[in-house]
């Protein structure tokens with residue numbers, strides 16, 4: 010069977026059971042998806058094997074097809090179609106803000122759907138049926154706008170954020186009550202169920218540049234009324250080893266003054 | 277079926293919600309079934325189903341050509357893996373990030389295979405091959421974790437997975453020709 014040393018690993022790769030990458034501490038000879046991909050680019054024997062096994066592996070999921078369930082079909086469909094059946098442009102009113110003015114904004118349909126997707130993603134992660142409760146897209150986006158400043162700041166930023174978070178190639182690092190997401194060179198922190206910081210305090214993100222010994226201060230933020238925050242970090246993901254968030258006095262700190270809520274190493 | 281789905285996806289790209297609804301009707305059982313098998317709870321499976329179809333609607337360009345069912349299973353598996361990872365509450369996780377990119381190796385011969393044929397081909401595998409394959413695909417664990425849990429040597433697991441996939445491939449080829 011071992012006519013070529015890599016062939017068993019090709020099967021593992023086709024099945025999707027290889028770790029994406031290896032940690033630096035692992036056996037340097039241990040194989041991962043990244044090394045297999047690199048090998049495939051150079052080896053015709055393994056490409057042939059992958060072309061045989063890949064499509065078969067990819068069909069295994071079909072075996073799990075559930076029996077017809079009209080109630081489930083209609084229930085989930087109602088949640089989805091409420092968000093899909095929208096005009097091409099949805100006019101929305103910005104909700105009242107503390108001491109602020111009210112103005113109308115126009116959201117293109119794809120952004121409406123994309124914002125819904127982000128909420129669906131977050132609700133899936135938190136295992137809450139959040140989206141099920143958000144039946145009306147206007148209400149939903151009003152909440153998005155009122156509460157998630159990074160989503161509401163401007164359309165161009167939103168478009169990038171949403172596209173990145175939805176992208177199949179984005180990497181998701183799970184943390185308690187949220188995720189750190191990288192897509193290419195960009196980094197996002199998405200948190201839910203985040204309590205309001207104590208009076209006079211904010212949350213502050215920290216990044217650890219590659220080869221650095223100390224965390225560098227990044228943006229400060231507060232969660233929305235429901236405890237939601239989606240933050241884009243203004244650093245290069247490729248040059249960053251870790252991301253953390255801590256509670257800091259208003260205006261932020263030069264170095265963390267409290268124990269971080271989490272520290273996520275980026276692989 | 278996959279031909280129809282590919283055509284419907286073309287209409288979804290043009291923001292045709294009727295086409296999207298038709299795709300949902302023909303594929304929700306598959307998406308929900310995979311999510312249910314991986315997550316073991318109906319509410320989580322419903323959430324993943326919703327997430328996956330919203331992704332189909334918001335980013336239809338991610339599907340290019342080939343077997344739509346296989347593609348949507350891959351998307352579903354990745355979302356369910358995210359949920360499994362978040363349950364494990366670990367920052368550095370050993371789970372594979374995604375199924376490999378299969379673009380370019382989609383196999384037209386297998387484009388028309390259906391769930392019953394896959395189920396039957398899997399059922400015909402010897403248990404020692406079927407079990408690690410199903411555990412890897414639906415359990416979202418690495419071959420190393422399988423070896424740790426079962427006490428079976430890593431090399432044996434690897435060989436069984438490869439032999440099982442080869443056998444599955446040939447069973448599927450036979451099913452298509454029959």
Ligand SMILES: [Zn+2]
Pocket residue numbers: 013015016048052053054055056
């Ligand atoms: Zn090779």
